[in-house]
Amino acid sequence: MPRAERRNLTFSEALREATEQCLSSDPRVVVLGEGVPDYKAVFGTTLGLREQFGSRRVLDMPLAENGMTGIAMGASLLGIKPVLVHQRIDFALLSMDQLINNAAKWHFLFGEKANVPFTIRALVGRGWGQGPQHSQSFHAMFAHVPGLKVVLPSNPYDAKGMLIAAVRDPNPVILLEHRWLYGFKSEVPRKMYEVPLDKARCARAGRHCTIAAFSLMTVEALRAAEALAEIGVEIEVIDLRCANPLDTAPVARSIRKTGYLVLADIASKTAGLLAEISSRMVESDFKALRKPPVRIALPDHPLPTTRGIADLCYPEAVDLAMACAKLLDIKSSRVLRRLRQRLLRPKPLDVPSFDFKGPF
Amino acid sequence: MSTSSSAPSRQILLDLFFSVLRIRRVQEALAARYDQWQMRCPIHLCIGQEAVASGVCKALTKKDVVFSNHRSHGHYLAKGGNLKKLIAELYGKETGCASGFGGSMHLIDRRAGFLGSTPIVAGTVPLAVGAAWALSMKKKDSIAAAFFGDGCFEEGAMHESLIFGALKKLPILFVCENNGYSVYTPLEERQPDRPIYKIAQAHGWEASSANGDDVLEVYIKTTRAVERLRSGGRPQFLEFSTHRWREHCGPNEDDQRAYRGKDELPLWKKHCPVAELQNQLTLKKILTPGLLASFENRIRREIEAAFRFAEQSAFPPRRLAERIYASS
Numbered sequence: 001m002p003r004a005e006r007r008n009l010t011f012s013e014a015l016r017e018a019t020e021q022c023l024s025s026d027p028r029v030v031v032l033g034e035g036v037p038d039y040k041a042v043f044g045t046t047l048g049l050r051e052q053f054g055s056r057r058v059l060d061m062p063l064a065e066n067g068m069t070g071i072a073m074g075a076s077l078l079g080i081k082p083v084l085v086h087q088r089i090d091f092a093l094l095s096m097d098q099l100i101n102n103a104a105k106w107h108f109l110f111g112e113k114a115n116v117p118f119t120i121r122a123l124v125g126r127g128w129g130q131g132p133q134h135s136q137s138f139h140a141m142f143a144h145v146p147g148l149k150v151v152l153p154s155n156p157y158d159a160k161g162m163l164i165a166a167v168r169d170p171n172p173v174i175l176l177e178h179r180w181l182y183g184f185k186s187e188v189p190r191k192m193y194e195v196p197l198d199k200a201r202c203a204r205a206g207r208h209c210t211i212a213a214f215s216l217m218t219v220e221a222l223r224a225a226e227a228l229a230e231i232g233v234e235i236e237v238i239d240l241r242c243a244n245p246l247d248t249a250p251v252a253r254s255i256r257k258t259g260y261l262v263l264a265d266i267a268s269k270t271a272g273l274l275a276e277i278s279s280r281m282v283e284s285d286f287k288a289l290r291k292p293p294v295r296i297a298l299p300d301h302p303l304p305t306t307r308g309i310a311d312l313c314y315p316e317a318v319d320l321a322m323a324c325a326k327l328l329d330i331k332s333s334r335v336l337r338r339l340r341q342r343l344l345r346p347k348p349l350d351v352p353s354f355d356f357k358g359p360f
Numbered sequence: 361m362s363t364s365s366s367a368p369s370r371q372i373l374l375d376l377f378f379s380v381l382r383i384r385r386v387q388e389a390l391a392a393r394y395d396q397w398q399m400r401c402p403i404h405l406c407i408g409q410e411a412v413a414s415g416v417c418k419a420l421t422k423k424d425v426v427f428s429n430h431r432s433h434g435h436y437l438a439k440g441g442n443l444k445k446l447i448a449e450l451y452g453k454e455t456g457c458a459s460g461f462g463g464s465m466h467l468i469d470r471r472a473g474f475l476g477s478t479p480i481v482a483g484t485v486p487l488a489v490g491a492a493w494a495l496s497m498k499k500k501d502s503i504a505a506a507f508f509g510d511g512c513f514e515e516g517a518m519h520e521s522l523i524f525g526a527l528k529k530l531p532i533l534f535v536c537e538n539n540g541y542s543v544y545t546p547l548e549e550r551q552p553d554r555p556i557y558k559i560a561q562a563h564g565w566e567a568s569s570a571n572g573d574d575v576l577e578v579y580i581k582t583t584r585a586v587e588r589l590r591s592g593g594r595p596q597f598l599e600f601s602t603h604r605w606r607e608h609c610g611p612n613e614d615d616q617r618a619y620r621g622k623d624e625l626p627l628w629k630k631h632c633p634v635a636e637l638q639n640q641l642t643l644k645k646i647l648t649p650g651l652l653a654s655f656e657n658r659i660r661r662e663i664e665a666a667f668r669f670a671e672q673s674a675f676p677p678r679r680l681a682e683r684i685y686a687s688s
Binding site: 030056061062064066067068069070071072073074075076077078079080097098101102106107108109110111112113114115116146147149168169170171 | 425427454456457458459460461462466468470475476478480483484485486487488489490491492493494495497498504516517519520521523524527676683684685686687688
């Protein structure tokens, strides 16, 4: 047999391929959401699926997020495996009753007599003037509800594997996709495979300081780690990936090695998951920590739309690198200046790069 | 079970009577024993509302599925839910229909097609529509039904469900039990003065209203609605006026609280769904005193056995965290 051709896919192509493979391998899978079959196809992630699988399995839906969440869940009780897509997670707020009161609890409250195999995809994150009602990220809020699984892939490989695992999972799973990740590429196998929904991952090994990050902040952490490596500082990057169940064992293992911890999130800081992780580390590995953990997250205010002050709102690689340097007592202004110059991005800061064409 | 729209047979009439009588006696037994503190959960008795549950479920088959709300004992029993498992559930025992985890407000019996009841108003309404959607995708000829109260029309999920049900022309039956009160608040304080069923009509459903205290009327109306659904008709909506005799939650009467008119309860009791059918069937000589006594005996023995079963059952095993997620 010829060796399987290696190829790279973007994050959105990986999601589309996962969805296509789920639809073709399991007749119980249906995909629904506002705009799913339109020509923009939720930023390409559902492109061509209606043509391939028909309008009974790939469908648009009324702008009725709560009702439709309950309807999809009701179908799941009879063995259908719905994938419901929200183009903005902010829309999912309208479905909290069905999600929290019904989907999350059904298996537990009926004494394990029924279960809810239900996948929800939702876009989160910053950029292009999305503003306070289009750029929120609620993994902490969802993770607070026992019974929901909440995951945030940070690369195309995980996006495909986690979506497939979510569809195959017998529980409600929420997959949060940061819009800036959509254009990023990585190697993605053609075959169907699963990435576990309850395991963090070591994205880069290092011995001087640990950065544990969610979603896009993993990409920022890897950028920071690269720059710090140039001055001889080895950062270990943990991609947290799962908000519930939250896997902090790799973080604990890492700080036992490094002694320093920087935590990074794409949501506001107060009452967020970084506090939970920090607290767990203090409980389990207090003596390993040579300094208190540092949290880098969004500010505790609604996010303005203007690009002019985006740097006040969204921490990036440079902020993570500076936090590591501070923990490690790197004081040389020459070194710090070099780090900053290496990592600061040219303005405007409302796109990940100048070749970025969306999704917006 | 019959889906004929001709006049109900003698057997169906007796089945309907047995059903309303059984639901009534079970509710009375729950009320009588509630102060023993073995049922440590809120109970919402459906005394006065037995006819809707009995008439609707008699028009369904075992393969049809239903969802319900907080006042669900009658729906559960009429659909064929297991009585022993119901009482054990109220006792919080592992032999309960929800393994003791649900209590009175979360009942389930999948084998009977009773897919779940919950206490959030309109909470299970979209679930029923989703079940109907699944049935239509699987090309089954079963239908899904939702029982709910008048309060649902104040919830968005109801209107969202009406939209999708009509849009996809699903095999769905909505049964609105309009008892005129949400807890202690009358309908007039909550909704404008218009018939509820007309809202469903405006959404493209076939809808009508009827007397929900008359079990025969309920049965005949539902049978016709179900026939229309099975022959590919539009979603069906039935609004039944009915009456809750006891307090919203708990075993007692509460007329002395004067939240409703003095003449209301006596009037409803005059049109008691159990007594009216009993009188009719007695007049027609379908129900003889001997048969009535045998029904009462059978029900009494069944209830006693169910309470014994609940008392003798154990509490659920002391494991919780591993129950959160289903394993594949």
